[in-house]
Amino acid sequence: MGFEIFGGDIEQKWLIVKNGETVIGLFEGMFEKNLLTFNPGWNQNAENLDSFTDIRELQQHLKTSGIPLISEADETGSGPASLTLEDPDGNPILIDQHR
Secondary structure: OOOEEEEEEEHHOOOEEEOHHHHHHHOOOOOOOOOEEEEOOOOOOOEOOOOOOOOHHHHHHHOOOOOOOOOOOOOOOOOOOOEEEEOOOOOOOEEEOOO
């Protein structure tokens, strides 16, 4: 399909593959269900963005929109954090901020 390995470790059964601007993470046995991830603060090349919406602001928007969260970021913290919600089929969506 034209994807090339961008990162990861095949021996640990995970790879990040890329085709143009499309990036897909493949994780064998790490997660129970299909998982969609978003990484605030990174572009498609896993490079830091100068400006991005902090995960705590995203979390507050989701909560005020009435979207239930499975796990939440510490709203009093800063820097790296994550939150998890589910899509309508029950698959987890991970928003994972690395900085």
